[in-house]
Amino acid sequence: MKKIIIGLDMDIIPGRSIGGISLGDYDKDIIECINNKYVIEKYSFNNQLGSYALYKIHNGAISFTSDEQGVIIALWCEPPYKGSYKRKLYPGITALELKKISKTQEIIKGYLVIDKNFFIYYGMPDNIDDFNSFSDIDDKTIFNELYVGNLI
Template identity: 30%
Template sequence: MVDFNADIVSFISLGNVHLGDSIDLYLDDIFNNYTVEIKEYSLPAPLNETRYVYSVQNGTLIIATTTDDIIVSVGCNQKYAGKYKGKLYAGITMEELSQCSKDLRILNGALIVDRDYGLSFTLPPPYDEIADSLEQIPHDLSLNEIYVCDHSGWVTK
């Protein structure tokens, strides 16, 4: 059952929605208890894959699936109450995040915390496009989206 207070678990789950599960396991719950908007989008080349996004309760929870209904990422916005490791949450400021982490990296418009490639904070526009270093991000900027997924392909060698 979806829970907007559940812990955020890197590479595993957010909101009690688990990566690798079929969205079918959650459809009754989300459609009977929340407002849901579904959108389709395409990944850019070379992947050229189609994905579906279920925005639950105005983006409080965001579930992305493959065309085979397999959950590949789960995100949340600042209305979500759960935390990662009891301290990181959607809506945290850049300054707070910097103080709570040992290592921050900007990759593909997202922040990776402490080399944990199973969780990312999305940088809002225009910083997702223009920030090449942490110094270019204002300390008071709110980071309102967190995603749990597998970004291990982003690991630099």
């Protein structure tokens, strides 16, 4: 087992990690490293592709999904996570703030991509279902789920 330092205020690394947890890590290693520091909830689910586990750390501040071998294949954060990417992108940001700090915003595969960085992206809020472009979204809309991965 490799030693992993986990924190709820660490920098987010696009395409790789949140809070010290990385895509490709093993879920059992993460659980061992947490060792009662945070509350962990585990849920199991199946779909046509296989069996998976969903872990939520500290009320979902960091969440990840692992496959049947225990490899982390999806990773995201939500408030109360306090870390960010370049002090610019973080969970709980408003649409207005995103408009101010970015040149482009586009929806790719159901996720919001900022400035064509396909390695860090936002999940769309549940209450958004009818819009033609990002500029149609109300400035007060909050984007809570921030993912790392690869949408290319």
